[in-house]
Amino acid sequence: MISRICLTKGICHILVTLSFLMCSSFVMAENKSSSVGEVFKEIPTLHCLGVRWKIMGDQNKNAVIKVHYRKGKEKWLEAMPLFRTMPSPHGSNRSKLHTVPGGWMFAGSIFNLTPDTEYEVKLNLEDPDGGKAEKTMKMKTWTEPLEPKGMKKIYVVPGAGGGEGTKGAPFLGIVAAMASAKPGTLLILKAGKYSAFGSRASGQEGKPIIIRGSAKGETIIDGGGKSCVDIYNKKHIWFESLDFRNAKYGINGNLASNIIIRRCTFRKVVCGFNSEKGGYNRSRRHFIVDNEYTGSTKWPRSKGIEAICFVQATGGGHVIAYNRIQNAGDGVHGKFYQKTEGWNIFLLKLI
Structure with missing residues (x-):
């Protein structure tokens, strides 16, 4: 009888342990970040460049997307990190545009740029729970519209x-x-x-x-x-x-x-x-x-x-x-x- 009880307790302990490990693995998987698709580029303006990037996972909200930029081969400059938009903060249709089921929309801008200039922009996804990604792209600022010749x-x-x-x-x-x-x-x-x-x-x-x-x-x-x-x-x-x-x-x-x-x-x-x-x-x-x-x-x-x-x-x-x-x-x-x-x-x- 004692052996059966011990055996039963042992099996239960193993099952609880396995269940805990499976849940822990699931939670870790949900917390781990991964990028989804290409970076969306906003329409450039005279002095600003903007981007959006969909990220899956990161349920504990500790991932960061760092932003750097440069002209030509100059030294990389650091911009503000991308902002994590909150899904459906209110009931209007506008708030649903940035909803990513199972993930997040990150968005941001680089300010005080020179008009009519090409920049190299680098985004680095970093998450302590795992999951890294880097995206590099070329973007160009707009120029002030001037009267064309021959009007x-x-x-x-x-x-x-x-x-x-x-x-x-x-x-x-x-x-x-x-x-x-x-x-x-x-x-x-x-x-x-x-x-x-x-x-x-x-x-x-x-x-x-x-x-x-x-x-x-x-x-x-x-x-x-x-x-x-x-x-x-x-x-x-x-x-x-x-x-x-x-x-x-x-x-x-x-x-x-x-x-x-x-x-x-x-x-x-x-x-x-x-x-x-x-x-x-x-x-x-x-x-x-x-x-x-x-x-x-x-x-x-x-x-x-x-x-x-x-x-x-x-x-x-x-x-x-x-x-x-x-x-x-x-x-x-x-x-x-x-x-x-x-x-x-x-x-x-x-x-």
Whole structure:
């Protein structure tokens, strides 16, 4: 009887030990990190490069992804390690974009880079529980868009139709001028007041449609309480030295990409530039610099934040810099129901 009891206890002890070892091995396997697929590269901006990397395992959250970068064969420089995004921190659809079943999404950026420069970027996954990986890749920063050579000039003065677009016989009104605008067209507007307009055509990479106001006096686009400009689903259209007034939207650009807004002013406009629909794959690389926006919000607030804003947009790769924003409910913001990543926002003067 004693031997049977001892034997039974021994078997139970062995089974418990095996069970413990199996559970320990399972836990160790879950804690061990492993990389999944290639590194996703965000759309580069002037001064930043961003990446995302899916990592499996690491249930105890002690893995680290270190980041180094360099130009050419220069010495490696250390950047901030990638950030571990939390899966589903709240109930909106936006939070689910970075959910990795059984793992984690790591993401981060390298800052203060030189425009139009190629960098070598190195990522090192390190986990005390085991699992190492290294990824090295080439990435290049964006360059400020400048007027291409060989643009066809069209001249425009205030009016209600007619004209030929030449310097001696300019188009009378912006609507008539836009009807003839094609990729590679530069519209030069004389100072004065113009009505709201849209664009039938998009520009192209290296051949934008540029709408430029006068350097002498104000070139006013009056929205009549609606939109000054509607460029739905258009690409590569530039706005320079224009005054947008009296509108819900200064420029309404849903689903638009590669829109440039430079040295413009916005007054009595609820939203300066709207591009809230489109998301990451449709709305890319807006360049919004050296502008002035004056809203009607009074501070300090006694109630909630108003909709009055300079920019509301979604998508990726946008640069918003050197803008003066006054009396806005919110200067620049995205939308929770569309993907918004990889923006470069800096040197905004908020008043």
